[in-house]
Amino acid sequence: MSAVLSCADLMAEAQTEYAAMPLETRTGHVVQLRNLLMLSREALKTARVLLEKLEKNAGNLDELEPMLRDLLLVIASDPKVMSDEMKGWPLGVFVRVVNLWQEATQAGEAQDSGN
Template structure:
């Protein structure tokens, strides 16, 4: 498992109080979390929904990939939507697996 985690590294995020949260790659998540994340990312990418629906989808995705969703909930609540979008984009780019 360590070699898989090394290949699919998490994106670290330091909260305002200095707590480190790891935003894990989709491919290392359990199936039910993986599906929820992919559905949420798809909803954001399609852009057909209103801003509130997109924010809810982003929150769901980021909480599902976070190693400490309870602690990260308050951090997300304090972030504006634009920051959440950037975080989701950074996570998506940083956690893509190795090329085949």
């Protein structure tokens, strides 16, 4: 007979495996920048659209900041705190935070098999 699986345990394991990136704001709040795999279906859809737009418009600096801002609001555990924090950020900070988030939360995509 198989052991009974606990949904609470599975959720805890997923939160550990697909951990968020904590970001401390200048006011001392900690916002979790969530892994794509831990977003709701709707938030994931929005984040993917934004990431595709970012990829296509990487050279268009005028459009970059609003897209990065929107992405950070979608993945933030507390969008209000994140919105307040981002006021006055230069473009370089947006880019740096999103790059760090991508590195920290990169899902275990298909690994190069070496073949």
